[in-house]
Every structure is written in C-alpha cells, then in structure tokens.
Amino acid sequence: MIFSKKMTSLSSAIFSELNYKKAELMAQGYEMIDFSIGTPDIPPSPQVMTLLQEECSKLSNYxxxxxxxxxxxxxxxxxxxxxxxxxxxxxxxxxxxxxxxxxxxxxxxxxxxxxxxxxxxxxxxxxxxxxxxxxxxxxxxxxxxxxxxxxxxxxxxxxxxxxxxxxxxxxxxxxxxxxxxxxxxxxxxxxxxxxxxxxxxxxxxxxxxxxxxxxxxxxxxxxxxxxxxxxxxxxxxxxxxxxxxxxxxxxxxxxxxxxxxxxxxxxxxxxxxxxxxxxxxxGSQDYVEVVRHTYYERGKVLVEGLREIGWDIPLPQGSMFVWAPIPKHYTSSLDFTYDLMNKAHVMVVPGISFGEEGEGFVRIALVETEDTIRRAIKAIKKSGLLEK
Missing domain, CATH: 3.40.640.10 (Type I PLP-dependent aspartate aminotransferase-like (Major domain))
Known part of the structure; x- marks a missing residue:
C-alpha cells in the first residue's frame, strides 16, 4: 500500500520512541511523571461545564x-x-x-x-x-x-x-x-x-x-x-x-x-x-487569572527547585512551558531526555524535536501539580544526572 509522499513530513520518530519507552517503563512498574505533552490539566470553570451540559441536552443543537x-x-x-x-x-x-x-x-x-x-x-x-x-x-x-x-x-x-x-x-x-x-x-x-x-x-x-x-x-x-x-x-x-x-x-x-x-x-x-x-x-474574565496564576506558580516552583539542585534554567516569560538549557556536560537533548526517563522517570521533550535549532534545550510543560513537580525535582536530584 503506497501513501502520499506528503506523509513522510508527518512522521515523528522522536515522539513515537518516547511514548514507546514510557509504556515500557510503566510496564516494569515505574511511575512516570510526564511533562512532555502540552495538554492543560487545569479544569475549565464550573460555569463552562454547566453551560456545556445544558446546551448538549438540547436536540436543536445537533x-x-x-x-x-x-x-x-x-x-x-x-x-x-x-x-x-x-x-x-x-x-x-x-x-x-x-x-x-x-x-x-x-x-x-x-x-x-x-x-x-x-x-x-x-x-x-x-x-x-x-x-x-x-x-x-x-x-x-x-x-x-x-x-x-x-x-x-x-x-x-x-x-x-x-x-x-x-x-x-x-x-x-x-x-x-x-x-x-x-x-x-x-x-x-x-x-x-x-x-x-x-x-x-x-x-x-x-x-x-x-x-x-x-x-x-x-x-x-x-x-x-x-x-x-x-x-x-x-x-x-x-x-x-x-x-x-x-x-x-x-x-x-x-x-x-x-x-x-x-x-x-x-x-x-x-x-x-x-x-x-x-x-x-x-462574561467575567476572572478565571483567566486563575489559569495564569496556576502556570506562573508551577513555573516558579519548577525553576527554583531545579536551580537549588544545580540545574540553572530561566523563568519562562509566558506560555505554559519552560525552555530549559540541558546541563553543560550533555551535548544531546535526546540523550538527556532518555536519561531523565530511565534514571529519574521524568518525561520532557527534547529540543531537537522542534527542529535542529532546538538542540541544547528541553521543553517542560507545566501540566502537573506543584506537589508532583516537587516529586520530580527530588527524583532528578536522586538520579545524579546533574552531577558532572
């Protein structure tokens, strides 16, 4: 079966390999802390869910x-x-x-x-x-x-x-x-x-x-x-x-x-x-501030915690991510990503997956609670990956 040549541009070997490795480690009984996928975990406001339920119950909306x-x-x-x-x-x-x-x-x-x-x-x-x-x-x-x-x-x-x-x-x-x-x-x-x-x-x-x-x-x-x-x-x-x-x-x-x-x-x-x-x-935009403040606090907990254990990364200016330079004794964002998975059981995205110009960085999505972020910091410290 022959597919369009355009399909070659859609392949993402890195993401496929990361997901495979995650499944493999979880099958071995390890808990993975996943900062890779940029899917918000913050729930929508209760008003949104109530309105959506009401509107989905109306036959005329289908x-x-x-x-x-x-x-x-x-x-x-x-x-x-x-x-x-x-x-x-x-x-x-x-x-x-x-x-x-x-x-x-x-x-x-x-x-x-x-x-x-x-x-x-x-x-x-x-x-x-x-x-x-x-x-x-x-x-x-x-x-x-x-x-x-x-x-x-x-x-x-x-x-x-x-x-x-x-x-x-x-x-x-x-x-x-x-x-x-x-x-x-x-x-x-x-x-x-x-x-x-x-x-x-x-x-x-x-x-x-x-x-x-x-x-x-x-x-x-x-x-x-x-x-x-x-x-x-x-x-x-x-x-x-x-x-x-x-x-x-x-x-x-x-x-x-x-x-x-x-x-x-x-x-x-x-x-x-x-x-x-x-x-x-x-309507009211108050919940937007709740969302923004949640990401800000998570970013601060992550960055300050990682700095304390020897990984110096900048605070994000915006978005829901942290763009972190890999430790100086690493030359490959992919190698560092796999080591984080294998030794600390923490998942990030290697910068190389965003293009060659992303090499030297990893992206960390702020999609876990502050408590989970602190657990990840402890796991990274225990892994010894930041030591030369």
Missing part, C-alpha cells in the same frame, strides 16, 4: 452549524475591541476547529507547490507541517538565545524575502516561551509590506504572561490587517483544549478564502461549543 452564529461573531469582535483595542468586523472573523487545523487550512488557501514560506525554528510542528502539506518550500528563521528568541528580520536574505508568500510568527512563543515587544511588531509589519508577504501571527498564549506585562494583538499595529491575520485560541486561556475553539481574525480577503475552504471540509463548529465560546468571551 444540526449542522454551517456558519458561525451572529452572537459568536459579535462576542469575538467585542472581545478584541475590549481586550486589544482592535476594531474588527464580522467579515474579518471565522471560527476554526482549533488552531492546529487552521494552519493546514490557511496553507491550502494561500500556498501553491513551490511557494516559499518563512517559518521560525525551533517551532511547534504544525508551523512546518501545514505549509509542507500544501507543497511549500520552507525557509528557516532561527530563534536564537542571543536575540532573546526574536526573529531577526534583518538576517533574512533579500532574495528569499522577495520570493516569500507567507510568514509565520508566534509570540508568546512555544517552545522558547519568549515574548515580543511592540517595536518588533511594528518592524514586522513594515517588513511584510515591503516584500508583499502575508503574515500569520499565532497568538495562543497572549493571556499567559508572567512578568506583569499584558499580551497584545499583532492586529493592533497600524497596517497589520493589510497584510495579515491572527489566530487566537480559547484552549489554553480558558483551559478547554478538547472543545477545539479558535478563530482566524484579520484581513478580510484571507478570512473569506478560509471561510470558503472550510465550507468544503467541515460544517462549522458544534453549536454548544459556539454557545460556550460566546459566554466565555462576554
């Missing part, structure tokens, strides 16, 4: 949604105005069944085989996979520690920039946890206009900043809507990842194209999910 409800579109536009001071119309919004599918759909809308797409590295895998499925040629934009993990726009070759059709940007960033100052976005918009590049800004973590600053929207920059769109997800903000609720917002022509494509591949978001999203965006 028909095809087809389109976004007027109430949902109004909620998104109002939230963007209130939260980011960005004016958008209902024609500049379309819901996504999660940002993950949105990346693939946007690429299919914009990219012809051979088109150049600028992709940050290290990066979340779908940033690369979406364009690759559409036949794109990828050009890497390295996120380097010496640049505070910001894209160096000046380092992009002018010939490459002139060829580029799409550029993917994401701050707060997964996996590096970096945030971008407003000056960066101003320069980004000018760069994209100069070279006629469409910008997709993934803004999944704008509500999860830990340094007292407030996340902002790429669309708040003058001229941004002329050249780009933004994805915004409710998954992490409200801790409802399984509901798959996200939005594409911005340039009206791009949104129109996405809406047309979606009309051929899905029949809209489940109506109870639309009702939940509307309620979340128009």
């Amino acid at each position: 028909k095809y949604a087809i389109n976004d409800t007027p109430e949902l579109l109004e909620a998104v536009t109002s939230w963007y105005k209130h939260r980011y001071d960005v004016n958008i119309s209902s024609q500049e919004v379309v819901s996504l069944l999660g940002s993950q599918s949105g990346f693939a759909e946007l690429a299919l809308c914009l990219i012809d085989p051979g088109d150049t797409v600028l992709v940050p590295v290290p990066s979340y895998p779908i940033f690369r996979i979406g364009p690759l499925l559409a036949g794109a040629q990828l050009h890497k934009m390295p996120l380097l520690k010496e640049n505070n993990f910001l894209i160096d726009l000046d380092a992009i070759d002018e010939e490459v920039a002139r060829k580029a059709k799409l550029m993917i940007v994401s701050y707060p960033n997964n996996p590096t946890t970096a945030i971008a100052p407003r000056d960066f976005y101003i320069k980004l918009v000018a760069f994209a206009k100069k070279y006629d590049i469409i910008v997709l800004h993934d803004n999944a973590y704008s509500e999860l900043l830990f340094d007292g600053s407030v996340g902002e929207s790429f669309l708040s920059i003058k001229g941004a809507k002329d050249i780009g769109i933004e994805f915004n997800s409710l998954s992490k903000t409200y801790s409802i990842p399984g509901c798959r609720i996200a939005f594409a917002i911005g340039n009206q022509e791009i949104i129109k194209g996405l809406r047309i494509l979606k009309s051929h591949v899905d029949y809209g978001m489940f109506l109870p999910f639309q009702k939940v999203a509307t309620a979340l965006l128009t």
Whole structure:
C-alpha cells in the first residue's frame, strides 16, 4: 500500500520512541511523571461545564452549524475591541476547529507547490507541517538565545524575502516561551509590506504572561490587517483544549478564502461549543487569572527547585512551558531526555524535536501539580544526572 509522499513530513520518530519507552517503563512498574505533552490539566470553570451540559441536552443543537452564529461573531469582535483595542468586523472573523487545523487550512488557501514560506525554528510542528502539506518550500528563521528568541528580520536574505508568500510568527512563543515587544511588531509589519508577504501571527498564549506585562494583538499595529491575520485560541486561556475553539481574525480577503475552504471540509463548529465560546468571551474574565496564576506558580516552583539542585534554567516569560538549557556536560537533548526517563522517570521533550535549532534545550510543560513537580525535582536530584 503506497501513501502520499506528503506523509513522510508527518512522521515523528522522536515522539513515537518516547511514548514507546514510557509504556515500557510503566510496564516494569515505574511511575512516570510526564511533562512532555502540552495538554492543560487545569479544569475549565464550573460555569463552562454547566453551560456545556445544558446546551448538549438540547436536540436543536445537533444540526449542522454551517456558519458561525451572529452572537459568536459579535462576542469575538467585542472581545478584541475590549481586550486589544482592535476594531474588527464580522467579515474579518471565522471560527476554526482549533488552531492546529487552521494552519493546514490557511496553507491550502494561500500556498501553491513551490511557494516559499518563512517559518521560525525551533517551532511547534504544525508551523512546518501545514505549509509542507500544501507543497511549500520552507525557509528557516532561527530563534536564537542571543536575540532573546526574536526573529531577526534583518538576517533574512533579500532574495528569499522577495520570493516569500507567507510568514509565520508566534509570540508568546512555544517552545522558547519568549515574548515580543511592540517595536518588533511594528518592524514586522513594515517588513511584510515591503516584500508583499502575508503574515500569520499565532497568538495562543497572549493571556499567559508572567512578568506583569499584558499580551497584545499583532492586529493592533497600524497596517497589520493589510497584510495579515491572527489566530487566537480559547484552549489554553480558558483551559478547554478538547472543545477545539479558535478563530482566524484579520484581513478580510484571507478570512473569506478560509471561510470558503472550510465550507468544503467541515460544517462549522458544534453549536454548544459556539454557545460556550460566546459566554466565555462576554462574561467575567476572572478565571483567566486563575489559569495564569496556576502556570506562573508551577513555573516558579519548577525553576527554583531545579536551580537549588544545580540545574540553572530561566523563568519562562509566558506560555505554559519552560525552555530549559540541558546541563553543560550533555551535548544531546535526546540523550538527556532518555536519561531523565530511565534514571529519574521524568518525561520532557527534547529540543531537537522542534527542529535542529532546538538542540541544547528541553521543553517542560507545566501540566502537573506543584506537589508532583516537587516529586520530580527530588527524583532528578536522586538520579545524579546533574552531577558532572
């Protein structure tokens, strides 16, 4: 049986091997503390679960949604105005069944085989996979520690920039946890206009900043809507990842194209999910602070605890992750990851799985309780892995 050559871009040997090793160790009776998968463990608010139960009990909600409800579109536009001071119309919004599918759909809308797409590295895998499925040629934009993990726009070759059709940007960033100052976005918009590049800004973590600053929207920059769109997800903000609720917002022509494509591949978001999203965006935002504070405290417990036992890693600026340099006596993030699994029974993700530029780091997801984090720190200390 012969599959499409595109399938080769979907293989993830590292993740498969890690899962196999985890199962093997658990079969031997070891308890694994898993910081690898970035799935929020914080429950949604009780109000969300109550509303979802109520809406799922209504037979009228089981028909095809087809389109976004007027109430949902109004909620998104109002939230963007209130939260980011960005004016958008209902024609500049379309819901996504999660940002993950949105990346693939946007690429299919914009990219012809051979088109150049600028992709940050290290990066979340779908940033690369979406364009690759559409036949794109990828050009890497390295996120380097010496640049505070910001894209160096000046380092992009002018010939490459002139060829580029799409550029993917994401701050707060997964996996590096970096945030971008407003000056960066101003320069980004000018760069994209100069070279006629469409910008997709993934803004999944704008509500999860830990340094007292407030996340902002790429669309708040003058001229941004002329050249780009933004994805915004409710998954992490409200801790409802399984509901798959996200939005594409911005340039009206791009949104129109996405809406047309979606009309051929899905029949809209489940109506109870639309009702939940509307309620979340128009209601109290107090629970967002609960979610943010939980990740902040977990990050602080993890970083301070690891520093005490000799693993010096920086506090995350935002997101729900820690981007940790591997100990100096290691040269391979994969080797260190396997040693953590075998000797401390703690799971992380090797930086190399986010691209070659991620080598030298591991990503730790803040998806365990503070007590479990403390147990993991004790296990790492006992393993002796931090000793030269």
